[in-house]
Amino acid sequence: MHRKLGMFALVALAACGGAAQDEAATQAAADSAAAAAAPVVQDIVATAVAAGTFNTLATALTAAGLVETLQGPGPFTVLAPTDEAFAKIPAADLEKLLANKEELTKVLTYHVIAGNVPSSTVVTLADAATVEGRKITIAVVDGKVVINGTSTVTATDIAASNGVIHVIDTVLLPPKQSSGHIAWCALHTTQSRSAPRRHAPRHAGASRRPLHLARPRRTDRHPVLHARAEHQLVAEVPA
Secondary structure, three states: OHHHHHHHHHHHHHHHHHHHHHHHHHHHHHHHHHHHHOOOOOOHHHHHHHHOOOHHHHHHHHHHOOHHHHOOOOOEEEEEEOHHHHHOOOHHHHHHHHHOHHHHHHHHHOOEEEOOOOHHHHOOOOEEEOOOOOEEEEEEEOOEEEEOOOEEEEEEEEEEOOEEEEEEOOOOOOOOOOHHHHHHHHHHHHHHHHOOOOOOOOOOOOOOOOOEEOOOOOOOOOHHHHHHHHOOEEOOOOO
């Protein structure tokens, strides 16, 4: 009798062990399937390209040579204009911008903020310094974030492996020099040119003869040189 009970116990334990192993295997398979189904977080450039609505931005980044930079570790916060945002720029002007690497780089880096700045932080800011060097203004108007008073944020917190993307509906252009600064530069230049020249003082005992028309050199063989020689002024060295 005892032997029979022992046999039943062993069979029950084996059955329980087998069920536990099957359950563990099933859970592992489920976890593996979930991991395969989860989207892979890519860098900012790859994320923008995969979205399919930032084709012009991708073209501009390539033309400016900034793709490798934005594929770096970062982190970066990118205010990404959509294709529709770039379409607001006249075609001829956009073509010129894409062909001018220096200006294009300024425009694109004006859309990048160093660090990871989520929307929860953006709404608390009045401005932010860009990688280009100048600041953008930030305001919340009717529940929407508006950049520089002209561009509205239409989507936020698109995660990337090296930062975050916020989508905007208008391309941001860095402010140019103010008219006041340009006027000051022009005035300064004019004053410098019109300032009287200062001559070194003469020695106390020096005397100087007045200017006079120099005796013309013989220039019979060259009429142009002859004309110049007749009007040449010479200042004699002090005695």
